Amino acid sequence: MATFLYKLGKLAFRRRHFAALIWVALLTLAGVGAASAPTAASSSFSIPGTEAQKAFDLLEKRAPEASADGASARIVFKAPDGEKVTDKANKAEIDKTVAAVKAGSDQVARADSPFVSKTVSKDGSTAYASVSYKVTSMELTDDDRDALEKTTDKARDSGLTVEVGGDALQAMPETGSTEIIGIAVAAVVLVITFGSLIAAGLPLITALIGVGIGVSSITALADALDLGTTTSTLAMMIGLAVGIDYALFIVSRYRGELAEGRDREEAAGRAVGTAGSAVVFAGLTVVIALVGLAVVNIPMLTKMGFAAAGTVVIAVLIALTLIPALLGYAGKRVLPMGEKSKLFGGGKKKAADGETAGEPKQNMGTRWARFVVRRPIAVLLVGIVGLGAAAIPVSKLELGLPDDGAQPTSTTQRKAYDLVSDGFGPGFNGPLMVVGDLEGADDPKAAAGEITKTISKLDDVLTVTQPMFNKEKNTAIISVVPSSKPSGLETEDLVHSIRDSGAQITSDSGAEIMVTGTTAMNIDVSQKLNDALLPYLALVVGLAFLLLIVVFRSILVPLKAALGFLLSVLAALGAVVAVFQWGWLGSLFGVEQTGPIMSMMPIFMVGVVFGLAMDYEVFLVTRMREAYVHGERPGQAIVTGFRHGARVVSAAAVIMIAVFAGFIGSSEQMVKMIGFGLAIAVFFDAFVVRMALVPAVLALLGKKAWWLPKWLDRALPNVDVEGEGLRTAAERDADAAADREPARV
Structure with missing residues (x-):
């Protein structure tokens, strides 16, 4: 692989105009497709294989009017103290408001007065009107929402408390300015890392091009493939992070090759051949983790995973082709001023005091690696205890899907939720829909009555x-x-x-009952996600384990990588529970309302964090293995790997944390939670697991870390991630040149 990528990198460097033109054309094509694509509706939500979905499908077939998935609104009215909503003036104002809502938008399918639908509380203080729309909430226009808001605002002038629940007022999620701040932090880190604006700009430009192509493609295909708005947000989040990181590793290796005296084209080829090999395998682990979400068999989650995986593939291809092309344009401007004079006509730099000429320069990574190699047991214990303490809140994890009760208390949706809870009871915010299939019943009406009678006797x-x-x-x-x-x-x-009572009802009356509705659907989703977690974990970790055996040609190194990942993801989930469920430091992260953790969060974090964690494992440990393969002792190989890779991996981790943290400012609770969870997971995995636990374990294992059974070594393909084939080819070329040189007397 290294040889193929080496040739690809040199080709892209030489044919830089052609390579750049291809990517600009793809970006333009995707942008035009996105601009001309029809506006996508909100993605349909289904959970095949569950009772709630089965009941919904039955209703869609036999009673389509009851299964309509249009937007809905619940307008809640509360009378002033000492009054009732049934008082003449209040009743007239409520009926007037309901009529105005119905007339205010041609998308309103139905608006029922609370006095007709009998949705008035027993004490007469509260009532609510149900409004249903012909289209989904994402298809409602701003004019439709404005009409609803203006009508309810006008009703408040009468002295009534009026709040609106439901999804009719749900707008597109906003990420806020923190996303821009995250990109700005990434830019600062890149400038500090490279000491050159040109070198710092390359990863940012290429990452934005990749995200632009990915997100534009998703937008263009959203209507045809039924993709939701969260799909493009996730693709943007993952695409920005890995796009910057992959480009960072290629550019960093390119500068290292220049420092060894190679010409620019050769340096570009070797950078793509070595660091590019690591990029390919790191990208593969991320793709495996994202595509593996299909195991859960929830179409929405599957589409999110495939879309994000596509963006990762684009990031890998850009790193392998567009980066070397842009390096051809950049010339010596990718280097700091001091390095330019040294490598382009300034002569060799004199060794600093205390350094021997030719001896590798010490840096923070080198000093930290030497410390860990000297005290591996202490570092290992401190790291494991720290991550274990962070993971403790996981034992109290509560899963669920958010409803209006999870909204901030300042929103009208949350106020409407609370008014209904106070006036009618909390259960009115999420009634269950029981569907009776009476086709097998001898007396359908009697069977339906039996169902009602049986359910009314149950608790709660x-x-x-x-x-x-x-x-x-x-x-x-x-x-x-x-x-x-x-x-x-x-x-x-x-x-x-x-x-459970359905079995008895079926045997008595021949009717079959099923429970559906939003509440039951949420319960089924949570159960399905919980059941799929272990199979998904086994599949993803198993496939990646096999992939890493091929990369590292070792059994213990991939095993250590997988166990380290489990520690970091458990610690990250513990932090999510502490902040979003318990409220610790919640105000710092904009969490206005605590509640259960979203059901998809554990399995989603397992998938995404595993892929990202393996990025750092591949980039850091391949440099260690490269040094070991080239003859260094195991301990010295660890130090060498850190000298070449620690600074770049640290910068990449800070960038990824900044990008993910930028989504904490989103108005969407799901996006906010995912951004926080991924940011803290990358912090734990990069700076605790990969920077501390990995070198400590490798130091304790010594040569055993690189052990591989001989039969397996012969069976595995040699992918040459370390670029050994490139070194051998270079040595052969050097020998051939020496043979051609005339003998000196």
Whole structure:
């Protein structure tokens, strides 16, 4: 592989105009496609294989009006103290408001007065009107939302408290200025690392080109492939991080090759042949982790994974082709001023005091590596204890999917949620929809009555409505209001109790019952994600383990990499629980409302963090193995690997942390949580696991770290990540040149 990439890097360097033109053309094509693509609707959400989805599919077939997935709004009215909503003036104002909402937008399908639908609290203090739209929340225009807000604002002038819940006011998530700050931090780190504005600008420019192509392609295909808005956000997040990192490693290695006296074209070829090999395998681990999300069998999550993986592939290809092309344009400007004079006509730099000419210069990475090699047990214990302490909150992890109760208390959605809870009971914010399939029942009406009677006797049931039948009378819909809140454990137990009672109902009446609705769907999603976590972990870690055996030609190094990853991801999840569930330092990260951790967070972090963690493992340890293969002792190889790689890996980690942390400012709770989780995970993995635990373990293992059974060594392909083939070819060329030189007398 190193030889192929070496030739590719030299080709891109020589044909720089052609390489740059191709990427500019791809960016233009993707941009035009995104600009001309139709506006995508919000992605459909389905969870195949669950009872909630089965019930929804049945309703879509037999009672499509009941399964409509348009936007909805719940307008909650509360009368002033001492008054009731049924008072003449208040009642007139409420009816007037509902009528104005219906007339305010041609997208309103239905708006029911609370006095008609009988949604008035027992004490008469609170009422709510249900509004349904013909289109999804993402398809609603700003004019539609403005009409709803203006109408409710006007109603408040009468003295009524009016708040709006539901998803009708849900707008596109905003990431805020912190995303720009994250990119600015990345730029500063790159300037400090390289000491050259040109060298610092290359990774940023190429990463933005890659993200531009990836996100524009997602936008262009969003309507055709049913991609949600979160898909492009995730692709942007991952694409920026790996795009900057991969380019950083190539540029850094290029400068190192120049420092050894090679000409620019040869240096570009060797940089792509060595660091580019590490980029390819690091990218493969990220792609495996993201594509592996398909194991969960939740289409939305699968699409997010594939889209982000596509952006990673683009980042890898750009690093291998566009970076060497741009290095051809940059010339000597990628070097600091002192290095330019040294390498381009200024002569060799005199050894500093205390240094021997030709001896590698000491740096922070070298000094830290020597410290770890001298005290591996102490470093190992401190690192493991620290990560273990950070992981303790995981034992109290509560999973769920956010509803309006997780919104900040300042929002109208949260205020509406609280008004309904106070006036009617928390269960009214998430009623369960029980669907009765009566096709096998001898007496459908009697069977539906039996279902209602059985459910009303269960614990945690507040109210059960009378069955509503479809036209054919073979399907009944029953609304069940729990006594507890939608995200409560009691509600989850009630869903399971209803489903458990279905067997008895089927045997007695021949009817089959299923529970669906938003609350039941959330419960099923959480369960499906929990069930898929271990198989997904086994698949992703197993495939990456095999890949790393090929890269490092070792058994213990990949095993150590996987165990270190588990420590870092558990510690990161512990931090997420502490901040978003317990509220520790919540105000610092803009967390206004604590609650359960999103159900997809553990499996998502496992996938993304594993791929990113292997990036640093590959980049750092390949330099160690390169030194070991070239004859250095195991301990010295660790120091050499840190001398060449520690500074660059540290810079890459800081950049990735800054990019992920930039998404903490998002208005979307899911994006905020993912940004924080990935940022803290990269911090733990890069600076604790890879920079401390990895060299400590390798120091303790010594030569055993690079042990591989002979039979396996013969069976594995030689991918030559260390670039040994390039060195051998160079030595052959040097020998041939010596043979051609005339003998001197």
